[in-house]
Amino acid sequence: MTAEVAELRPRRRTNLADEVATHIRSAILAGRLRSGERIDQDAIAEELGVSRLPVREALISLDREGLVHTIPRKGSYVARIDRDDIADHYQIFGQVAGLAAARAVARLDEEGLVKLVALHDRMSDAENLDEQQALNHEFHRMINMAADSPRMTSVLGLLSRSLPMPYTDFPAEWLDEANRQHRDIVDAFRRRDTLAAQRAMEQHITASARHAIEVLERLDFFEPE
Incomplete structure (x- = not known):
């Protein structure tokens, strides 16, 4: 060099x-x-x-x-951060995460798919919030790693650090919705449907914006309009 x-x-x-x-x-x-x-x-x-x-x-x-x-x-x-900023950030993050999911569909082997399904099942059955969030983190990490794209991993890391809450953490009341969205992602992986996996992941992440904004509103985070 x-x-x-x-x-x-x-x-x-x-x-x-x-x-x-x-x-x-x-x-x-x-x-x-x-x-x-x-x-x-x-x-x-x-x-x-x-x-x-x-x-x-x-x-x-x-x-x-x-x-x-x-x-x-x-x-x-x-910097001033408003509700649109939060929504935009999650939308961008969702788009990159969706691309990673689409890439992972083609690269995750059968053994990996079995592990992904097992993670989803364990999260659905978990009753402790800390355990649920740990499994959720592992679920997303496994998909991102399966994409095998250092550039995507780097961008996702940058975007996740700037979220108002870790994207793998979520309010307890969102658990049922998150599990349904994870099921859609897993089903797309089972079918090896790259487009469905991309859309399901993107929708899952961008839906987090609504919950993040609600939490921040309760914390009186936003400046008056």
């Missing part, structure tokens, strides 16, 4: 910067940092026991995600 090519490759952010970004992201999505609020880099650095460098790197990352708006020589501010 030439030095010129090496220089063109983006450097991977340090784990420390990722951890700081996770901390700030959580504060924004939980409403502890409100829309328009200036982010105090010194306070965050002191709170986390780090230098300002990983804080600055974290804010650059969050600016790219649309959670932070940085004004040169003035600082970084929490």
